Amino acid sequence: MLWECPQTTGDILLTTVRRSLAYSIADSYVALPLQLIGTMIISRLLTPQEAGVFAVAAVFAAFASTFRDFGVAEYLIQETELGPEHIRAAFTVNIAVSWVMGLLLFVGSPFAAEFYRDPGVGEVMRVQAVNFLLIPFGAVTMAYFRRQLDFRPIFLAGLLTNLTTFTVSTLGALNGLSYMSLAWSSLAGVVVTVATSLWFRPPGFPRWPGLRGVGRVVQFGKFASGIYVFGQLGKGAPEMIIGRAEDMAAVAMFSRASGLVELFNRTVLRAVTPVCLPYFAKSNRETGSLISGYLTSVSYLTAIGWTFLGFVGIAAYSAVRIFYGPQWTESAPLAQVLCVVGAVELVHYLAKEALVAVGEIKRSNLLQIGIQTSRIAGLLAVVPFGLVGACWGLLGASVFGLFLSQSFLSRALGLHARDVLRSCLPSLCVALFSTAPLACWAVVERIAEDNFVRFAVVGGGIVPVLWLLALRAARHPLWSEILELSGKVAGVLRSRGN
Template structure:
């Protein structure tokens, strides 16, 4: 496939992926706001704890084979079907372990309602069987860059599950509204994707196929497990040593900035991995694509997070009510923590696409080892220190991930941080200016503080970008202008 064809597929895939995320996340965000206003922090604390265990099992179900299917140049029906049957068998084993182990988990986390925690674990665990099928579907979609199908499945799943969740919350089902929402989301999304893609497992299975893919995929799998355990380690520790409400406040403070990061960086990453895989033999084309991705995603993500941090108090009060205001300090710190995720993720995707899963694993061990050490040191100093340790750890992770690409494709750490420096400096300026404005309006209604802060912040960022002719600003402006001309 030539570079022009890859470029067209990438742009088309990025548009559909962005539409999927934006439309789905808008609905999801509205639903989450409504639910947060109805439900209590303790409900969210319990579901956050259970998600740690079910998400770990989800990762174990996939076992890195989904990434292998995308990376493998000649993956066929035998490969996809073999991965499906293996994943389903793993799901059966893991659900059995979850079911039996639920009382042990409840005994360890003794600050939570024991019987309710056991029941929620056992019911949410049923989603593993859906994940076994959906993970292969998602790999098929990414492999063939059929992101239009993802748009419909994601939108349908979010809409149906949101309606059910809100209705149950209003009727007083508490945490079970969140359980139902999660299970219905994955089920409806899988059904719609099945109808759209029409991929079905065939009656074929090959241990040889799995063995070949596992040689690449196991390192990615172990890396993802290490990353997930590291990310969830904070919640596990908070759930043990602090109250369910504390866990809910911390997770809520993380949710909003993570939502912004997922929609921007996640959209680009999901499209770029298959793109990088197609360009893995053309290092020059890869470095051009990667530089553009890093610069553009940072130019958009950094100010968005800085703006969210600056208006976090009126934002939380306006959307979630004052009962959630304790999450504001964590949100502000974590907004800055996620700013460096494009550097970390784009480098990781290029290394994976080249086929150097061994480097990915080594990086993950080093990054998460350092991050875990920082976390352990921070625990005695409280939740703010725990959040701060994540910020420091993410900066270190970005530097470590960028290091190998100087040798692999000629894109050094210094060059990468030079590329993102304008966006970082402008975002810091934006944060300081908007925070000063919102503080001066603290006596006014939350919606006034929020509206003025948002409008002022966007104006500052655009004006500075225009005056200093920031390259990413000009690139986005030209891309929008050219798109209008084609219409």
């Protein structure tokens, strides 16, 4: 069929995945400095109240976005034989759902503003509604690139988009636009993303929507979208509940604390996750199993993530003080608890991608319902105890979600808990070895205003070195990947030198 990749060997598939990961990781790491600098500037220009307004409005937009996606990207990625009619049908569904969500976001903005007793929430939502009119014209093409494991256009689109959002948000905040600077920057970023996707659209790629096959897309999407709708509902629940129970400043404090954990999402998960679903799906199509690939992914993610989150949790005060400024130091204790939450969730972070890849849409949907219901229940049970209580509620929910995910994966894939534990144990040893000296230092010398910079700089230099030594000593599978990558980089440098 048109646009379908020929069957490949396992070695070629692995090479393609590594190339895709390289582009995806480059996308995250090139964007990271802009995002960090932008966060540092915005955190010092906006008050907690102003930042909280945008955080609450962003939750509504993100929730609408999960409906807007309607599983279209996942449908295109997992479709066994992809033809023009499939793409046209996906385009039709994406336009219809996205425009309806944009309309609902616009119409619902006054009610949200009244519910949260702040007109700014409605103002931001109305600008964000415009995004939904534009997004479908780039979303289908980007999904096709992901299916083909062609991440070069996605990398370039991300680079241009991050440059645009950084420029617009910073200039807007400097000129007194307050939280609206963030709203206008998101709109500008969508415009750039859509324009880039259209520029790289393959020759002969369908340009117009079509009705043939729409029913199949809807049938898939009604289950697949539920996975991400419930996921986003649970993700946005803290801001929505805290914003109503307390105030916008409290929302902003929680948002800044979760932002430190989000650093790992930006540096690693955001690079890895887009590759995992197409990799799992292609591996399942070609080899009939994805357990080995899933366990390898878990091993890699926990080796990186547990060390990163351990460092951030220990140095939370330093991180908050450096990135956000002195007005946000109350968020440091929250960040420490949320780092533990992130570490627990990391074990089966890719569970929904694995279930979708093998066609277990209903089961993945039920898993998300269970996880996010427990997350909301945990929040509601402890939010009367304040922000710290809310974080502990999330920790309890994450432990429940870990056991629930393992149960679902065991039934769907035959994945045994002992195999997951065996994959994670070396990562745990690596993380403990890498962060233990920093933890001892923090106990002996409490992090405060007079030493937070020194602690961050010295700790940030020690932990990566210990991490590499631990990977080698533990013979972690990630170490062989690092050696291979470094060998290729050295070979490129030598060839250029000659």
